Amino acid sequence: MKEVVETRYGAKYRELDSIAHLLDFINLRISKKREIKQLDLFGTVKFGYELDKADHYRMRDAQALMLKPEAFDLSGKIYSYACRTGLGIHADVHVSEDEDPPYEKSLAQLIANTARTSVWAFPRRSNYDQTYGNDSDREGLASARDKVSADAQAMKAYRRRLSDYQRRLVAHRKASNDANAQLPNEPPPTPPIKNAKAEDEALVRHANCRDEYAQSIGYPLDAEGAVRPVRAGDSPTGVPATLREYKPL
Structure with missing residues (x-):
């Protein structure tokens, strides 16, 4: 992966071992005077999902509040392809019509408010099944x-x-x-x-x-990138099956 990122795409490759390292990496852009124009988060906001150090990698509300808006460009954008980042309640299967999905209480909205940057996120689970094609x-x-x-x-x-x-x-x-x-x-x-x-x-x-x-x-790494993008999953129903935009409030 390091070779692909640095040789093929001419980008920098960094390995981070905790959510604190990620926050430092983002906020240090202020002193480096390199504002973030776009931040893409893939996988899950738990990041280390099902790993031994999962708690060290998980982004919670407290960590989201540590983001500094000065690290982001005024027209910057954040895309989260993690499951249910845009949903403010814990719903596994369905959100009924009479139940308010409090988008304003979602992690996506909190990140948008803190970073002062628009966030696009899924209210549903995310689905990577078409990464290698449909x-x-x-x-x-x-x-x-x-x-x-x-x-x-x-x-x-x-x-x-x-x-x-x-x-x-x-x-x-x-x-x-x-x-x-x-x-x-x-x-x-x-x-x-x-x-x-x-x-x-x-x-x-x-x-x-x-x-x-x-x-x-021994692994089918696709250095060309994804054949098709991450899409919304099947659950919970009752909320949009697409990325929603969360603007800073």
Whole structure:
């Protein structure tokens, strides 16, 4: 992961071992005069979910109140893809119509108020099931591979024809002593029409990357990123199945 972040994307990679370290990392942006324009939080606000040190990683209200608004750009944004960050009550299955989902009491709203920055968060659980693609992507992968492979073979053949054409064109111009002469009755070869769409090429790149890492490190890391974004889960029902914006109050 460190190699991917630093080599492929030219970013800095930091490992933090507690929520306190994360808060320090954010608030130190003030002294470094590097205000945060966008902060994306993936996983869960418990961060160390089901780990031995889970309590050291969990962001609670008290920790959220330690955020300093000066660390964020005036037009900064925070995106939390954690479960139910945007819900102010503990609801596992359903929020009934007569029950007020107190969004204003949610952790997302508290972070927005403290950081003075808009926060986008899920009232529902978050779902990462399409990170490597959805059913349609997986079903279409074999066809996408065939199209990309066929395009590559067609381009390879075109380059061979073009190279041969250019070689004969140079010889013809030299023999005729005319730098602008063209081969008689023979137009230059035309490049092939691609069959694979951009979506096909992206699916193949993602899949190839995962396959390569699965062989080298034993885990299908996708250095291309997520095929599809995090989406809202199925529960609790009764609240929007989308990211909500929480503006500072």
